[in-house]
Amino acid sequence: MTCRLSRPSSLVMSCLFALFAPLAEASPDTDMARAAQILDRYDRNQDRRLDLAEFDALRRTIFNGIDRDQDGKIRAQDVAQAAQARGQHADGQRLMKRDTNRDGFVDWPEFKAQTQGFTRADRNSDGHLSASELARLIARLPAGLSPASF
Numbered sequence: 001m002t003c004r005l006s007r008p009s010s011l012v013m014s015c016l017f018a019l020f021a022p023l024a025e026a027s028p029d030t031d032m033a034r035a036a037q038i039l040d041r042y043d044r045n046q047d048r049r050l051d052l053a054e055f056d057a058l059r060r061t062i063f064n065g066i067d068r069d070q071d072g073k074i075r076a077q078d079v080a081q082a083a084q085a086r087g088q089h090a091d092g093q094r095l096m097k098r099d100t101n102r103d104g105f106v107d108w109p110e111f112k113a114q115t116q117g118f119t120r121a122d123r124n125s126d127g128h129l130s131a132s133e134l135a136r137l138i139a140r141l142p143a144g145l146s147p148a149s150f
């Protein structure tokens with residue numbers, strides 16, 4: 001499977017927000033439905049859970065979705081445009097904290113280096129995200145997918 005998504009789907013953008021979002025009100029049924037959608041798409045070995053490699057494929061899709069000019073680098077402006085495409089506002093500063101070498105861009109290695117999202121979501125620390133763990137991750141979505149989550 002190749003990641004050639006040029007525009008972020010709403011599912012992917014929801015995941016993106018989930019990765020950066022604080023805890024918020026959850027709708028368990030919807031969250032489980034979204035978790036199932038993610039598993040349908042990214043659980044390559046079909047064990048109904050995501051290991052880190054599978055999670056990285058999801059994150060790669062997210063990265064490519066933000067990197068609209070496909071140059072392999074995300075800048076604050078890309079985040080702002082991705083949010084704007086959803087009719088929202090974000091300045092991208094939260095994401096830019098991942099720019100560890102401070103060259104003004106977040107590249108894929110920098111983006112990928114931060115595995116806290118996975119570790120935090122893997123509540124039983126078995127190295128996999130189950131459907132319920134994914135649902136909890138999605139449940140961190142702020143109401144209305146607030147762009148403040150960037």
Ligand SMILES: [Ca+2]
Pocket residue numbers: 043044045046047048049050051054
């Ligand atoms: Ca799997």
Ligand SMILES: [Ca+2]
Pocket residue numbers: 099100101102103104105106107110
């Ligand atoms: Ca950088």
Ligand SMILES: [Ca+2]
Pocket residue numbers: 121122123124125126127128129130133
């Ligand atoms: Ca787990």
